[in-house]
Amino acid sequence: MTGKAMAAEADAPVLLAGGNPQIAKGYGDEPVQAYIAAMPGWKRDVGQRLDALITQAVPGVRKAVKWNSPLYGVEEGRWFLGVHCLTRYVKVAFFRGAELDPVPPVASKQAHVRYFHIHEGDAPDEAQIIDWVRQASRLPGEKM
Secondary structure, eight states: OOHHHHHHHHHSOOBOGGGOBOOOOEESHHHHHHHHHHSOTHHHHHHHHHHHHHHHHSTTOEEEEETTEEEEESSTTEESEEEEEOSSEEEEEETTGGGSSSOOSEEOSSTTOEEEEEETTOOOOHHHHHHHHHHHHTSOOEEO
16 A cells, blocks of 8 residues: 555544444534545445435535534524434434424434435435425424
8 A cells, every 4th residue: 555545544534333434523514525425335425415405405504514424404503404324224314303294204212303214226205305304494403
């Protein structure tokens, strides 16, 4: 391995359990794009598409990375959606998902949170994702 390759590898984000990138806490598009760039394999394409759909659905959306997950919100410091890599899927968390219509399919231990999982090879209904994102963006965000 060359010196440049070793330096690039040393600068690469650490992948935590399930391949979730360890990205420093930060606000704005830059840390979110760093997270997406560090998503392993097929998950990177999912992350890029989700980010594009969310940005399309909610112009001016606020972005941050906290707890090694991209967060999206409308109000400063309040978030309606988060993304997280797990071993077999990318988890999209709607923090007030129980109030969406239709309700996203995966329940949480928290009564008001609902999830949507995207597995390798899935072709998710993008119109439904955009609709959920728009609905979620109009609900009060979670302070985190």
